[in-house]
Amino acid sequence: MIKIYHNPRCSKSRLGVAYLEDKNAEFEIIKYLDNPFTIDELTNVLSKLNIAPIEVIRKNEAIWKSDFKSKTLSDAELIEAMVKNPKLIERPIVVNGSKAVVARPTERIDEIL
Template structure:
C-alpha cells in the first residue's frame, strides 16, 4: 500500500496528499510529527529514496541552524538528529512498495503511484 509521511501544516505536503486522493488509490497517512520515526525507519526510508541522509534534512529549519549546521556529522548522527527532531525531515515522503520520492515538487509523486 502507498504511504505518505505527511505534515498537515506544510503546503507541499498538503499538495502531495491531494495528488494521492485524486489518484483513487488506497494509501496510508503517517503524521510523522505526531508518530515520530525511529532511526531504523528513517534508515529504511533513506535507502528507498537512494539518497544520503543529509539530503533528507530541512537545512533552513532553526533547529538545524542552531544545533547541527557546520558540524562534521556522520550519517548516523544525521539520522539520529532527524529521529530526535522530526521537523528536520523533508516532506512529504511517499512510498509505494520499493519505490519512494520526496514530494518536492509534489508532481514527482505521480512517478511512483
C-alpha cells in the same frame, strides 16, 4: 500500500495528499511529527529514496541552524538528529513498496505509482 509521511501544517505536504486523492490511490497518512520515525524506519525509507541522509534535511529549520549546521556529522548522526527532531525531515515523503520520493514537486509521486 502507499504511505505518505505528512505534516498537515505544510502546504506541500497537503498538496501531496490531495494529489494521491485525485489519483484515487489507496494510501496511509503518517503524521511523522506525532509518530516519529525510529532509526530503523528512517534508515529503511532513506534506502528506498536512494539518497544520503543530508539530502532530506531541512536546512532552513531553526534547530538545524542552531544545533547542527556548523558540525560535520556522519550519516548515522544525521539520522539520529532527524529521529530526535522530526521537523528536520523534508516533506512529504511518499513510499510505495520498495520505492520512495520526496514529493517536491508533487508530480514526483508519479515516479512510484
